[in-house]
Amino acid sequence: xxxxxxxxxxxxxxxxxxxxxxxxxxxxxxxxxxxxxxxxxxxxxxxxxxxxxxxxxxxxxxxxxxxxxxxxxxxxxxxxxxxxxxxxxxxxxxxxxxxxxxxxxxxxxxxxxxxxxxxxxxxxxxxxxxxxxxxxxxxxxxxxxxxxxxxxxxxxxxxxxxxxxxxxxxxxxxxxxxxxxxxxxxxxxxxxxxxxxxxxxxxxxxxxxxxxxxxxxxxxxxxxxxxxxxxxxxxxxxxxxxxxxxxxxxxxxxxxxxxxxxxxxxxxxxxxxxxxxxxxxxxxxxxxxxxxxxxxxxxxxxxxxxxxxxxxxxxxxxxxxxxxxxxxxxxxxxxxxxxxxxxxxxxxxxxxxxxxxxxxxxxxxxxxxxxxxxxxxxxxx
Amino acid sequence: xxxxxxxxxxxxxxxxxxxxxxxxxxxxxxxxxxxxxxxxxxxxxxxxxxxxxxxxxxxxxxxxxxxxxxxxxxxxxxxxxxxxxxxxxxxxxxxxxxxxxxxxxxxxxxxxxxxxxxxxxxxxxxxxxxxxxxxxxxxxxxxxxxxxxxxxxxxxxxxxxxxxxxxxxxxxxxxxxxxxxxxxxxxxxxxxxxxxxxxxxxxxxxxxxxxxxxxxxxxxxxxxxxxxxxxxxxxxxxxxxxxxxxxxxxxxxxxxxxxxxxxxxxxxxxxxxxxxxxxxxxxxxxxxxxxxxxxxxxxxxxxxxxxxxxxxxxxxxxxxxxxxxxxxxxxxx
Numbered sequence: 001x002x003x004x005x006x007x008x009x010x011x012x013x014x015x016x017x018x019x020x021x022x023x024x025x026x027x028x029x030x031x032x033x034x035x036x037x038x039x040x041x042x043x044x045x046x047x048x049x050x051x052x053x054x055x056x057x058x059x060x061x062x063x064x065x066x067x068x069x070x071x072x073x074x075x076x077x078x079x080x081x082x083x084x085x086x087x088x089x090x091x092x093x094x095x096x097x098x099x100x101x102x103x104x105x106x107x108x109x110x111x112x113x114x115x116x117x118x119x120x121x122x123x124x125x126x127x128x129x130x131x132x133x134x135x136x137x138x139x140x141x142x143x144x145x146x147x148x149x150x151x152x153x154x155x156x157x158x159x160x161x162x163x164x165x166x167x168x169x170x171x172x173x174x175x176x177x178x179x180x181x182x183x184x185x186x187x188x189x190x191x192x193x194x195x196x197x198x199x200x201x202x203x204x205x206x207x208x209x210x211x212x213x214x215x216x217x218x219x220x221x222x223x224x225x226x227x228x229x230x231x232x233x234x235x236x237x238x239x240x241x242x243x244x245x246x247x248x249x250x251x252x253x254x255x256x257x258x259x260x261x262x263x264x265x266x267x268x269x270x271x272x273x274x275x276x277x278x279x280x281x282x283x284x285x286x287x288x289x290x291x292x293x294x295x296x297x298x299x300x301x302x303x304x305x306x307x308x309x310x311x312x313x314x315x316x317x318x319x320x321x322x323x324x325x326x327x328x329x330x331x332x333x334x335x336x337x338x339x340x341x342x343x344x345x346x347x348x349x350x351x352x353x354x355x356x357x358x359x360x361x362x363x364x365x366x367x368x369x370x371x372x373x374x375x376x377x378x379x380x381x
Numbered sequence: 382x383x384x385x386x387x388x389x390x391x392x393x394x395x396x397x398x399x400x401x402x403x404x405x406x407x408x409x410x411x412x413x414x415x416x417x418x419x420x421x422x423x424x425x426x427x428x429x430x431x432x433x434x435x436x437x438x439x440x441x442x443x444x445x446x447x448x449x450x451x452x453x454x455x456x457x458x459x460x461x462x463x464x465x466x467x468x469x470x471x472x473x474x475x476x477x478x479x480x481x482x483x484x485x486x487x488x489x490x491x492x493x494x495x496x497x498x499x500x501x502x503x504x505x506x507x508x509x510x511x512x513x514x515x516x517x518x519x520x521x522x523x524x525x526x527x528x529x530x531x532x533x534x535x536x537x538x539x540x541x542x543x544x545x546x547x548x549x550x551x552x553x554x555x556x557x558x559x560x561x562x563x564x565x566x567x568x569x570x571x572x573x574x575x576x577x578x579x580x581x582x583x584x585x586x587x588x589x590x591x592x593x594x595x596x597x598x599x600x601x602x603x604x605x606x607x608x609x610x611x612x613x614x615x616x617x618x619x620x621x622x623x624x625x626x627x628x629x630x631x632x633x634x635x636x637x638x639x640x641x642x643x644x645x646x647x648x649x650x651x652x653x654x655x656x657x658x659x660x661x662x663x664x665x666x667x668x669x670x671x672x673x674x675x676x677x678x679x680x681x682x683x684x685x686x687x688x689x690x691x692x693x694x695x696x697x698x699x700x701x702x703x704x705x706x707x708x709x710x711x712x713x714x
């Protein structure tokens with residue numbers, strides 16, 4: 001437990017504050033709460049904006065920015081409760097599958113003649129039920145969240161396929177597609193962005209300004225101690241997973257409205273984007289540490305980065321590569337820096353250097369082979 | 382749980398659970414086989430059995446490696462992407478030089494896979510990045526490399542030499558080569574996990590990392606090693622994959638990591654570490670393969686496959702939990 005705590009150093013204060021459950025931490029000003037991790041994200045965002053606006057004249061275009069921002073709102077909606085879950089030390093791999101199950105259920109009902117809004121409401125309920133099921137298995141049956149949500153990751157996506165098969169539900173009325181495609185009247189702000197901002201503020205206030213939020217940190221720091229101090233840990237976990245399901249359902253509606261149709265493979269792989277956004281935002285995967293502001297900033301960073309790379313005609317999968325690298329580096333670099341500063345004058349330097357050189361040589365050889373074999377085929381054809 | 386019981390007893394209980402589990406899953410497989418045969422006699426034919434074995438060979442190889450990772454309390458979500466990248470690289474080699482010796486493709490794939498696994502291992506063991514985060518990152522990175530490497534092109538059947546396509550399917554020894562390779566791999570993993578010091582250390586690191594460290598077990602090196610081995614297994618699987626399906630695509634083995642974890646978990650491997658056996662995982666892979674195989678025979682829509690897989694995982698972990706609680710209660714008396 002002691003190892004692999006990313007960002008523990010910059011946010012140590014937050015952590016010890018979370019360990020005392022009864023009292024609220026002393027009120028600090030907004031800027032004081034804004035910790036080092038968040039400032040780093042702000043710096044990275046500034047860097048990305050600067051670079052991109054140099055590289056492409058289309059980057060700082062309000063219309064473009066408005067269109068691209070709605071591409072990330074489903075991820076954002078699911079990220080908000082994911083921050084809660086990860087802070088309690090859990091994880092929910094099933095969100096994107098739950099999204100697909102809800103969107104498919106809505107489409108399935110709609111194609112059978114149910115009006116769109118009752119169908120959408122039913123889909124939201126199904127999403128909450130899906131989350132509740134996860135929560136019950138995690139909190140009552142006491143199964144590891146990773147396996148539970150891996151099981152429902154397959155199960156919920158499977159239900160989507162059972163419902164729609166190889167068909168697509170389409171023909172949603174304009175009043176419904178508005179939630180995914182429409183803009184606030186008289187502005188360039190997409191409705192989904194406004195919805196996300198509103199919910200992000202609510203989730204942020206709940207996490208950082210209520211006793212419910214404090215208990216989430218407490219559970220993540222020491223679940224047993226929290227339970228012994230009279231907190232209904234199981235009930236809180238169930239609530240958090242249910243909210244996650246509900247938000248996945250909401251994201252499903254928004255995504256179906258944006259596409260104007262639903263297929264069972266809708267939103268496949270989004271759970272990775274959601275978890276990446278939360279962790280890059282400084283939320284510790286081991287629980288107990290994190291801020292909503294950091295998560296929102298990292299979503300903004302990922303969005304701007306992807307948008308800029310898209311303008312440079314970089315393939316979506318290669319963009320994913322950059323995000324993946326950023327995710328690993330965000331945890332690896334602080335760890336390496338701490339290890340180096342702790343080690344100082346070690347006696348095993350020479351042996352370690354030889355090993356390091358061997359490892360580097362292997363990776364260099366791999367790289368050489370990678371480019372050589374690639375050139376053999378692509379260079380010829 | 383671990384706070385109430387000394388580690389040793391917890392281990393005994395968990396091995397007990399594992400033993401129950403293997404018997405349980407074997408009985409379940411038999412019942413399922415009887416039920417499917419009653420409704421679709423075509424199930425119980427030698428040909429169909431061979432089909433199932435072919436289908437689960439690749440899964441078994443990677444699931445066994447995944448099991449070693451899970452035993453150390455880790456997880457490797459990047460195996461699907463490693464398979465995709467190595468598959469593409471090996472296919473490129475054969476497209477560029479069709480006369481490349483077919484037998485050498487196996488060590489080549491394993492070497493490439495092991496390198497990718499070593500990268501995982503480095504950032505997890507020495508960089509202390511949590512396994513789920515590290516392999517989530519490399520899942521995207523390696524898949525992105527597939528696109529960058531191939532520029533979106535596919536390698537099709539006609540671009541691969543016939544001898545290579547026969548590598549997986551040829552039957553000089555009676556069974557398809559691929560099945561034999563999988564059996565040999567399983568035997569090797571069985572021997573490694575049960576009869577070598579390093580193999581036992583993998584269990585030790587998984588059941589109690591701190592105690593293992595105090596006992597002088599090189600924890601970091603063990604953790605590094607299991608990811609290298611998983612990469613190696615994924616590389617081997619990639620070569621067999623290209624040979625069997627006669628193509629390499631940018632989405633080869635996309636989402637395959639789920640199936641490997643599913644086979645492990647259904648086979649009784651505990652996600653909290655320290656527990657898992659080779660026979661259990663093989664039975665888990667067999668059960669998954671049997672379900673996939675019997676759906677079309679029973680004329681059930683293939684769209685049910687994923688939902689059933691999910692239910693199977695959930696059932697397996699719930700049953701594990703019940704057995705564990707029961708045997709704990711018995712142990713307390």
